[in-house]
Amino acid sequence: MNPVQVPSTESTQHIQESDQTKPTIETPPDLGKKPKRTYKAIHFIIGCLILITLISIGATVLWFSMGLVAVRPDVPVNGEVVEVKESSSLEDIASQLAAKDLISDKTVFILYAKFGPAHGKLQPGPYLIKPTSNIKQIVSNMAAGKIAISKITFPEGITINEMAKRFAAAGYGTKDEYLSAVKKLAPEFGFVPTFAQDNPEGYLFPATYSFTINSPADVLVRQQYEAFATNISPLIKANRPANLIEHEVLTLASVVEKEALTTKDRKLTAGVFLNRLALGMKLESDVTVNYTTGKTQTTPGDIAIASAYNTYKIRGLPPTPIDNPGTESVEAVMNPTKSDYIFFLAGKDGVVYYAKTLPEHDQNIKNHL
Structure with a gap:
């Protein structure tokens, strides 16, 4: 049995001394960790930056959205004409719109026109812009070239002077x-x-015409002459009565236009006038006198005036048409209803009464006027 060896006091002491002489490193509890206050400060700054960014974006979006809105969306007015020229820049166009109070912000217009669907490509021409239009609508119309078109209607039987007044x-x-x-x-x-x-009365075709707004009067008038060349001139050339020249057909048609309202009465009235011309009688038409006086009713004094248009005084037709007739009246002269009537009158009831003799006509006057 081996004896147990007990360490000597010297060895034990050496070990204890070695432990005691080993250096001890104390680590501060927060070393290597960021203080909580630093984290909070960084989070606060980042949050503020995000908030400022969001507010800025929101403000920009609001500003841009408000700029797109119509200036006066609830006020229906005629609007203003804005002319976009070939050389016009977006700045030029925006300045025109702003000067006429049609947009609230030039910058918004320029940005939307440049970076929106139009990509800065706006078509030249005159545009009618209303305060009820917003920037999107304005840019869309200009990009599509929807220029302002004017319209005017001239009814059958209107005179040149009346056309000028309408214009x-x-x-x-x-x-x-x-x-x-x-x-x-x-x-x-x-x-x-x-x-x-x-005095080219009769040669301006009555119809509805369209033309670019701000066009000179020449543009409209040229259309009227061209429409006559298309609608009336060939019609007369193809069917003109042998005893009338083209100008006379047009002149008689202008009288028929004023005297009769229906197709039936136009053809009968044209026949009456042609019968009177064939018999060498005066037309005795009130409407030719009214062309001179400018009135709508004829008085005994009017019938007595000396005028080339007073068919109570002259024989044959007036020197020019007394209005601008439509195709129906022209056709009535070239294809009248044949009859023995040489008189007619429009009764108080709106009906036209015809007579073959003066006594019959006098009776119609007594019964219907």
Whole structure:
């Protein structure tokens, strides 16, 4: 049995001394960790930056959205014409719109026109912009080239002077501008006789016309002459009665236009006038006198006036048409209803009464006027 060896006191002491002489490193509890206050500060700064960014984005979006809104969306007004030229920049267009109070922010217009669907490509031309239009609508119309179109209607039987008044009343120009264009352009069209060029009544076709807004009167008047060349001139050439020249057909048609309202009465009335001309009788038409006086009713004093348009005084037709007739009245003269009637009158009831003799006509006057 081996004896147990007990360490000597010297060895034990050496070990204890070695333990005691080993250096001890104390680590501070927070070393290597960021203080909580630093984290909070960073989070606060980041949060503020995000908030500021969001507010800025929101403000920009709101500013841009408000800029797109119509200036006065609830006020229906006629609007203003804005002219986009080939050389116009987005800045030029925006300045025009802002000057006329049609947009609230030029920058918004420029940005939307440049970076929106139009990609900065706006078509030249005149545009009618209303305060009820927003920037999106304005840019869309300009990108699509939806230029402002004017329309005017001239009914059958209207005179040149009345056309000029309508033109001026619609705001397309002055009465004198229209009348000047009528006379200036007349010689360009061969169907207008030389003697009628100073007063080309009858040669401006009555219809509805469209033209670019702000166009000079020449544009409209040229359309009217061209429409006559298309609708009336070939019609007369193809069916003109042998005893009337083209100008006379048009002149008689203008009288029929004023005297009769229906197709039936136009054809009968044309027949009456042709019968009277064939018999060498005066037309004795009130409407030719009214062309001179400017009235709608004829008085005994009017019938007595000396005028080339007073068919109570002259034989045959007036020197020019007394209005601008439609195709129906022209056709009525070339294809009248044949009869023995040489008188007619429009009764108080709106019915037209015809007579073959003066006594019959006098009776119609007694019964229906």
